[in-house]
Amino acid sequence: MRSYVPAYELRAPQSLEAALELLEREPDVWRPLAGGTDLMVLFEAGKLTHRKFLSIWKLSELKGVEVTPEHVTLGALTTYTQVQAHAVLQREFPLLCQAARETGGIATQNRGTLAGNIVNGSPAADSPPALLVYDAQIELVSARGSRWVPYQGFHTGYKTMVLRPEEIIRRIRLPRTKQGWRQYYRKVGTRKAQAISKVCFAGSAQMQHNTIRDIRMALGSVAPIVLRCARTEAALRSQKVSAGAFAAAKEVLAQEITPIDDMRSTAAYRLRVAQNLLEEFLLQLQNNGGDESHRGLAAAES
Amino acid sequence: MPDRVNKAEITCTVNGETLSLKAYPMARLLDVLRQELRLTGTKEGCGEGECGACSVWIDGEIANSCLVPVLQVAGSEIKTIEGIATGEQLHAVQEAFISCGGAQCGICTPGMVMAAVNLLERTPHPSETEIRMGLAGNLCRCTGYMKIFEAVVRACQATGVKA
Amino acid sequence: MKKHLIGRPVPRKEGRAKVTGQARYVDDLVFPGMLYGATVRSRVPRGRIKGISFGEGIPWHEFTIVTAKDIPGENYVALIAHDQPYLADGAVNHSEEPVVLLAHPEKYLLEEARRAVQLEIEALRPTFTIEDSLNKKEIIWGEDNLFKSYSVEKGNVDEVWARADFIVEGEYRTGAQEQLYIETNGMIAVAIPEKGVTVWGSMQCPYYVHKALMALFGLPADKVRVIQSETGGGFGGKEEYPSMIAGHAALLAWKSGKPVKIIYDRAEDMAATTKRHPSRTRHRTAVSKDGKLLGMEIDFVIDGGAYTTLSPVVLSRGTIHAPGPYFCPNVRIRSRAVATNAPPHGAFRGFGAPQSIFALERHLNRVARAIGLTPEEFRRRNFIQPGQTTATGQVIRENVNMNHLLERALVLSDYHAKTARFARENSGQRRKKGMGFASFMHGAGFTGSGEQYLASVVELEATPQGRVRVLAASTEIGQGTNTIFSQIAADALGLDYDSIEILKPDTASVPNSGPTVASRTCMVVGKLVEAAALGLQQTLVGSGYLPEGYTPAGFERACKRYIESHGPLKSSSQYQPPPGIHWDDATYYGDAYGTYAWAVYVAEVTVDTVTFEIEVNDFVAVQEVGKVIHPVLAAGQIEGGVAQAIGYALYENVVWNEGRMFNSQMTNYIMPTAVDVPPIRVFFEELPYSYGPAGAKGLGELPMDGAAPAIVNAIENATGVSIHHIPVMPESLMEALAVTEKAVERA
Structure with a gap:
C-alpha cells in the first residue's frame, strides 16, 4: 500500500439525497466511490491524488434494472454480474453481456459497476463500446435536479467528461430499438481472461438483404476516449456489403482512430487489428452470421 | 505528513461472529482482516485485484479484499478461509485440494478455495469452461491449474454423494 | 517391514495447513515492538551518489535510517563474487539499487517517508543491451563487461564446414521472465549486537542467507540463525535475493534494537528482484546429406544485469544444455555472461537451459527444413545413444531412448494425423492450427563438481516414541519436499507416513543439505535421506534392539531401548559422488551431471490471423525421470512448469524503460490464467537411476525447458512463419506475418 491511508476520508451517506447534498455543498471536494475496482488500484499504487470520497456502493436508489416497452434502464451501480444475469439484456443487448463477461474475474464482475466503468473514463473500458452501439442515454443527477444526456459525446477527451462535480450518474437507459440488428463484439486483450483490452470492437447493423441500412460501431483503446466511429459508419451506411465497401471502410477507419504505443501494445497493431475486426464484423454481415465457430460472435441476436 | 482523518466505527459479521472495530475508513478490508482480526489466511498477492489471493466473500459474493475500503463492509457479512471448514471437518473442496494436489506452495490456495466454494454454491455442477471462468480471477503460479480443476470436479462428486 | 509409500499419492504433508489458511508465511508473523522496513532505491541506472537528503514534513527522529556506513561487516552480498553491495556506497549500477533503509512502527508513514528521501545522483552513461556490452561501448563492470565465459570443444569443428552438405545458421533471442511467485519476498529480523542475528522469511536456501549475513555483520556461524517460514513459491526467485532482503531487515534491526519486517509489495518485487536472464544464441550447424549432424558451433550470451550474482552458474548450465540430447562429433560452444545496467538477473527454473534449448530446438527445425527432412526424422537420426558422448565428453551410461519418447509423444498427441489435417484445412482459414x-534433457543436481563442493549433509533423529525426524536445510516451497522426504524415510525404515516429521529448516538445528535448487532436492538430498534412514536402521540392528522383519511397534520399542541406554539416536549421511564421475572445471570436460531427465513435449496451437493471438489447445509432455516418488506431485511439477513456459513463450513480456521494468504490475505483466492453459497431459517413463532414492531423478526444472520451442515450432507449422524470439507477442507475430506476406507478394 503506497498511499498514506490515514489521510483519506471516506463517508457513506445513507441516501442518494444526502450524497447529492454533500456534493452540492462541497463540489470538487467529494468524489463518489462505488465498487472500488479502479480507484482502489490507484490507491494501492500511491496514485490517488484526490483524498475525500463518498461511498455510494450501498445506495439502493442507484440499483436495479427496470424494463419498459421502450427501454431497459439500468441503475448506475448495476454490476457486471447483474448485467450477465439479466434475461432481457441477454436477449436484446448481448454485446453488453459479453463485455461484462469479459471484464476481469468474477470478483471484479461482482464489484465493478456500469457507471464506474463510464466515469473512470478509460479508453480501454470494456462496456462503453457496447453502450455506444446501443445509443445509451445517461441520467445525471444533482441536488438541483436531473438531466438526460446521450452517452455519445459524454466523454470530451482523455479522462474528461460532461459530468459536473456535483453530479453523479443515476441511470443508464438503453432504447429497445435494435431488434433485428446483427451484433458483433470482440475484445482483444492481453490474454483470455482478466485482461485489459488492446483493442475492443462493438458493432451492430440493420441489414436489408445485402445492404447495410443502418450501422453503429464503437472501438476501445484506439483513441483518447472510447470512440463511436461515425465516419466509418457513414461510409458503410446504405452500402452493399462487398469487398470494395470493406476496403473503403477500413481506410476511413484508419483515418478516424488514433491509436498509440504503450506498455501493452503498439499503434501499428491496434490499427491493423481494428481494421481486421471491422472486416470480420462485415464478413459476418455478408455471411449472414454463418461462421458459427467464431468467438467474436455475440452470444445471441435480437 | 498529511493530517489524519478520524477512524470509523464499523460493525460487521466475520465468519458468523458480529463484531465492532475502529479503522481508517479507507483501510483495505484485507489489512483489517489480517492485522486487526489476525485472520491471516487471506493473503496479499498483488494489491490490485489481479491475483485473487485476497478473495473473501462479502454478503455471499466473492470479492478481492484488497480493493474494498473497510467502511463499505459496515453491516455486511464476511466469510474468510478460516470460516470454510466446520470445526475439524474440512469442506469437500478443501479435502479435494489435498487429495488432488490442488495446493502446492499454498499462497494462492485460500483465495482459490474461496473462489471454488463460491463457484459450487452458484453452480453445483459446473462444466469445465465454467470452472475455468469461475477461477480466472485467481492466479496460481505453481500448478498450471490442472490439479485445481480436478479438485473442483472431485469436490462436486463428493458433494453429490453427500446430498 | 513394509515398503508401500513410494509411487503412491499420499496427502501432502502440510496440505491441511495450506487449505485452511493456517500455514504461516512471513507476512503472517508479528513480533512485539516490530518495525516495518522499506528500501529507498537509486532510480538511476548508472551514476555516482552525490548526496542524500531527507525532505520536510516527516518526523525523521522516529525513523531508523541505515546507509552503507552503518554496515558492521562487509558491504557485499556473499555469493560467487563479492561485487554486489547491500547498500550502494558511491557507485550506482542499476535503477533498483538499494541506497537507504528506513524503519518505523507504522507502515503507512513509512511509505510517505520513502517518497521524501531524495537522492542526488550524477548520471553516467548506462548500457542496456547485450550488443552494447559485448562491444564495450562503456566499460561498466570489470575490465571487459564479462562476468564469465566458457568454451567447450569437442572434436574439430573447424574442419567440418568444408565437407558439410548443408550449413545452417541462425540467431535466437529470449526475453527476461519474472518468477512471479504469488508470495512476494519478505523477511523479519531480530538483531542484537551481543547476541547475533536471527531472520525468518521466505526463501529457498537458508544457508546462502546464513553465509551472507555472517559476512555482512562479521559474525561467526553460531551467531547467525536463519529460519524458513512457509514459502509461497520460489522458482529460483528466492534462491539469492533473500540474502539481500534478510541483510536489509537485519541492518535495520541491528540499528534500532527492534524486530524489523520487510515485505515487498508486488511492484517492488517485480521491479527490483531477479528475473530470468535474457539471452542471444547464434548457431552454425554442419549437416551431411543423410541428415547427420557433423558440427555445431554455438555462441551463447546471457545478460547478467549489473552484478555477478549467479550468472556464472546460469551460464554454465545454459552452455552444457546448448547442444541438446543429440550426438554430434564436433562441437564448439563459446558462452559469455555480460554486464548491463539492469537489476541483476538470476535463478529461474531451468537456469540457463530454457534459453539455450529454445535456440537449439528452433534451429533444428530450420536445419531439418533446409535438408528436406521432417523435424521428427531429423531428430531421430541424431538423438544421442547409450555409449555416445556429449559435447563435454560425458559418456551416456544410462539406457536413454529418445526415439521411444518421441514416438510416444507423437502418438499421444496424434501428431501425424493432426499435422496432415491442419495442412489440408488451414488454407483460407482465419484461424490456423x-x-x-x-526434444530435450535436463541435468539433475549441481553442474560439474558442484555437488562435491556442496558436500551436503542430512540427519535423521529418532524419538523414544519411534517417530523419526528429518533434519535438512532443503525447503518446502510448494514442490513437495516435506512429502517426498517423508515417503523416502518411511519406506526406507518400513514405517508409516505419519511417523516421519520434517523439521522446519532452521540453521540452528538442521545440517546444510545444500540449496533447494537445480532439481536436486529429490534426487540428491532425497538419496541422503534414504541413506541416513538406512544408517539409523543399521544402528538399531547393530545394537541388537531391532529384529528382522520388525513392525512399527517393534521399531518404537527399539528406539526407546536404544535411547535409554545410549542417548540420542541419530544418523547422518553426506553426499558421495556416484562412482566413475569425473569433471574438470579447467577444461570444462567430463561428466557434467550425474544423470539427466529426458523429454519430448508436443504443443498444438491456434493462431488467429485476425488478432494475431496465439492459443495453446493441447499439450503433451512425455518424460523419463527415473522412479516417480509421488505421481500427483510429479505431475503437478510438470504441469506447473509447462504453464510457466507457456507464459515464457507467449505472454510474459518484461517491458524495459531505461533499465527499469516498466510493467511491474500483475495487470500488465501477463501470466496465464485458468482459461489460458490447455489441457496439459503428463506421461512418465520410469527407468530407475541407481544413485537416486528408490531410483528417482530430478524433474523440477525439466518442464521449463521444452514448452517454449514446442509452441514456437507449432506456430511455424500453423503459419509458415519462422520466429526466432520469445515471447511471441501478437504484435511481433503480426510483424513477422507481414514480412512473409510481402515476400509472397514479391515472389
Missing part, C-alpha cells in the same frame, strides 16, 4: 514439438 499447427503442431510442434521439442
